[in-house]
Amino acid sequence: MISFSYINQTTEASGLKEVQLAESGLCGVFGRSGAGKTTLLRWLAGLIEKEGTIEAFGAVWQGLSGSLRVEARQVGYVPQESALFSHLTVAGNLALAKPFANRAVVEKAELLDVLMLEPLLDKPVTELSGGERQRVALARALLVNPRWLLLDEPLSAVDQVHRRVIGHYLKQLSARLPILLVSHSEQELGALCDNILLMDEGCLRAQGSPSELFSRPDLQISHRDSAASLLLAQMMEYDPVHHTQHLMVDGQPLEIPADKAVVTAAGETLPLRLMCRDIILSRDTLQGTSLRNGFSVTVIGIHSTAESQVLVRLQLAEQKLLARITERSAEELKIKLGDPIYAYVKAVSLVTSADVASLPAR
């Protein structure tokens, strides 16, 4: 268990008292530019002093009796500016990352492969492109076999293809290694994270699962164009003819392109990200369209957002869903609280965590 309380003297009003994180899993850190994300990570790594307490891996990192040295925290830290050792080559940078103890979190060969660093090994780091630098910084942080990985926008200059591949790899790693990931991409966080910390004005504002956080109408985050809900689906059988995967969400069937589900075996759970704007509401079931997946749902909330749009909160058996439609549509469909209705979604517009691997060849 990792837990910390982070105190910002200036605006301590409505911050979170304490944050608790499991010793595995990917936790996102989200917030505006200048919200204090970098500051938080630097404090957790022990690089700056700030009021608060940190307990991690059964030890006190910061408490009344002082602070654990940076060197002893055994974190893997990727700063926002990469900060590669400028006098060395890529290989030289990686060579300085000597593994802590005999934990083996990553395998070097695999890491170099995923991060596509093999061809760069002999290059001086001063001659790398922005995205190349970030990948080297990530590899260096991982090669120490850290107990905790602190990533400060590690992929902001990496193109989307690599970014997804690496995101997926991090997701896999997070089964064994807790990861804190700062990112400005809600989509990335939604697809990868189990848990998100929301920061604002130097404070921790909220913690929760992406589905929770991104659909809480009291947080501005749900008003965004890229707001989405997360649904957990059960893997069912695979249809080899159409190359599709059958799923079950709260007892209702769903069929998606098989390559969106590659990583998960039958019987397991797959998180699905449904963009609010992608959901189509219909009074009846639809025929003769390319829309294939519809859920029978109940309206449990209607919120206006931007001027002519509404957010509709929908309830499946267990899970909740957010849809964004125009006011005009809402009016014509006569949507009221408690209404039964159909929520359709295009199979190809679903985003799964597996999605990040279903990519054109690297």
Added chain:
Amino acid sequence: MISFSYINQTTEASGLKEVQLAESGLCGVFGRSGAGKTTLLRWLAGLIEKEGTIEAFGAVWQGLSGSLRVEARQVGYVPQESALFSHLTVAGNLALAKPFANRAVVEKAELLDVLMLEPLLDKPVTELSGGERQRVALARALLVNPRWLLLDEPLSAVDQVHRRVIGHYLKQLSARLPILLVSHSEQELGALCDNILLMDEGCLRAQGSPSELFSRPDLQISHRDSAASLLLAQMMEYDPVHHTQHLMVDGQPLEIPADKAVVTAAGETLPLRLMCRDIILSRDTLQGTSLRNGFSVTVIGIHSTAESQVLVRLQLAEQKLLARITERSAEELKIKLGDPIYAYVKAVSLVTSADVASLPAR
């Protein structure tokens, strides 16, 4: 007119011979990490020497008789790493950007407002967050009233709210000032750019409008999940009751939330970005759903992409559209070349360049 030919000795095989750009408009530069985008911008700014020729604003910047000095090119350059003057405050950095000649491209007060720099003016730049640094770098480059703006991933560390506001501002600016924008976000480029340069392995591979480039099946870019088409729509009347804007696309009506069209006056043209995955195909018109906008189109192409998906190329009267659907749907709808069909799109999932301004309060 700006034109340049960029020669890469190592892999000159299939590059573009020459690029021509208008003296206004936003041109995106897109390509993988390490594709050579930064190198291209540095060469255009005159910071590195490389074979090739550049003519811009009626003058030869690089030719047989040598190369125009950096100082005389009067470009606004934002490097990937911001490179703020580290001994100064934000205000000090901005003060060093003395306007070239008496062109007035931007107004300082407005710029500070859009980039939200007012509260930061007295801060030493060494104490800024990543996103804050990038905004200062952008302001600094604009304050010289440059003839050409070269932006190397200027917003990669800026959160999405600011990023859209600034993107929109750049779009407006580009009416008076040509801008070259490196970005890894296809969505951003699609929404903002008139023109995109595609780079790969140090070469310029292709140039074209986003709709063209992102829908050319021979370029990998159209296979991506985020591929989209661009349609040009005519502004028609505004419906104040429903707060919607009526549009016309190749003679067919379209109705979108009014706040997606704020910037454009009636009679003008609005570019609409339709994500391939957001388009729903139907044999018949749909009733009783939140889907409101359908076009009558003809199938003019069917391409398989990722394993169980197909890209369907559709023709309106003049313009073309790409839809991505599952193979299963394509099969059930029995889509064939030449078929008449309906293409539906959710109004709220349209992305317009105006979209970037329809945001929760800053």
Added chain:
Amino acid sequence: DPTPQGGAANSTGASRTLIIAVANSFRPVAELIAAEFSQRHNVQIQLASASSGVLANQILHGAPFDLFLSADSARPALLVDRGLAYADSRLTYARGILVFWWPPGGSHKGGEPRLKQLNDVSRLSIANPRTAPYGEAAKALLQGQGLWTSMQKRLVRGAGASQAYQFVASGNIAAGLLPQSLLLQGGVEHDYLVIPQELYPPLAHQAVVIKNGKAQLARQFLQHLLGAGQNVLAEHGFYPAASFASTALHRGAD
């Protein structure tokens, strides 16, 4: 007794080596005499030269010298007072000769200048009267001629006599009051006037044997210097010690 232990390291295993501290101005002559002595007695001689002031400072702080050939008499006397040198070894071994050198230059034609012409030179180079005996002599001369105060602004002081000579030799200063030894060494044979002895206090060069050194050998060398050594003095611009009354007389010259 503050007698230094210096020299222990250098004297062991090289008992036939004599280290002589010699004032810069006397070094060329000392070299000749030392060569002769070391041949005759199979002794190795090392000459450590510096200004008399530096050498005295060093001896005061334990320098491993056996014999000190100073260019003055005050410093040897001080060493004896401090108990660092044998009082009975303090002897005048030579006397310096002051000359007025005015080489041709500008409107000046050259030739042997007259004493009266001292006041005609644009600038005059002397050794620092405070630290160098030749400077002291020059000062006494100028005072005697009533020129000391009036010429202040035209005086240039070398740290030692040698520097004062270089000022003139390099053409920077018109004329100088300098040791004859230096002029001879520099090959200057004309254009100077030997100042009459009675116009300045005697430039007694005195030697002392340092305690805790190889006193025996040092005395032997001193003997040689006062004997056969005297013969070469004249041709190098020094008056022999004997030419000026008795050595005892000059013990009190300081």
Added chain:
Amino acid sequence: MDFGFSAQDIAALWLTVKLSAVTTLLLLVLCPPLAWWLAHTRRWHRPLIEAIVALPLILPPTVLGFYLLVAFAPQGPVGSYWQALFGTPLAFSFSALVIGSMLYSLPFIVQPLQAAYQAIDQRQLEVARTLGMSPLRRFFKIILPQTKRATGAAGVLGFSHTVGEFGVVLMIGGNIPGATQVLSIVLFDHVEALDYAAAHRLAGGLLLFSLLALSLTYSWLRAGNKAPR
């Protein structure tokens, strides 16, 4: 003011401060372009120039002074030119002291400046060029402020080195009270004349004063230069 210092001491102190200040200021004006050139040229002969800058160090000051004396003589290569230009002889003038001291302290100013210039972030200078800043503006607005501490520290070393300088000044200055007799020579004379009391008094005063001045200077340099994050 009397701490047992003679009028001669005071005059020498004043001259010393003047000489060191002029020398240091001139070096701080002349060295930056040279240091900048050395920091950035890719020419093959750069190491040669660097070596030549360091060369005056190799000669003992008095010997360096001797060669300068020869050069500064009215018939000498520099002196004759000087005389033709200004009508006064160069040697034994304050100007000669300044030139000699500059030559002697040059490497201690050039080298730290060169190192500081090499450490400057090139990307910031590149951006400065795109902003249309002229080389002079880049120097005064970016390079100089970013190397303030290094320049200051180099200046302090140069100043101190000139205060303590002795051999060169002695040789080409001629120890003329009020004109070329600097403190270091007076102090040396005290030692040479075995006047330890005067030497102790002067050296002690000098050291105490310098300690104060140097401490204040370093404090000031430090305050003006925060370490970047």
Added chain:
Amino acid sequence: MDFGFSAQDIAALWLTVKLSAVTTLLLLVLCPPLAWWLAHTRRWHRPLIEAIVALPLILPPTVLGFYLLVAFAPQGPVGSYWQALFGTPLAFSFSALVIGSMLYSLPFIVQPLQAAYQAIDQRQLEVARTLGMSPLRRFFKIILPQTKRATGAAGVLGFSHTVGEFGVVLMIGGNIPGATQVLSIVLFDHVEALDYAAAHRLAGGLLLFSLLALSLTYSWLRAGNKAPR
């Protein structure tokens, strides 16, 4: 080998090289910790220590030498301790020359190192800490390689300064051929004795040789240090 140099010249040359090398090496070992401390401490007394480091410069070398002589004398504060420890007197020994030269050249090594350390990218050192690198490992793997050129250049200056050093060495060494007579003193003696031919020969040879050695050193330093992009 004979270019008209006497056996005395050769012995002095050898002694000079030995003295300069030992002095420079010792300084390069001792100064980095001091320079590092000065570069990073926030203590109030930092400027004081910086001033003390620069202080030896203020005194003319001969005067500094004089005080060292006093200290090194068998009855002196350092000399007596030394004698008790090693059984041999300190003054007029090679060790005395080394100590004196170190003191005299100290500021020229400390100050450039300090400036170089201050210019190091702190973020890289922070990352190094998160990688678990010990202070020693950080020093040898990051700080030292990144300040190679500055260290080399400081070493060259220190070496040259010691070669040309004269006052201190003359005072505490005593100009004893083969033991403490270094090249600078021999050269000084030649000039003092008006033996210009010998002086020119020695000075010329020394300068030529130094020019070569310095050029090569600077080339080597330059090759090992590419400017970052």
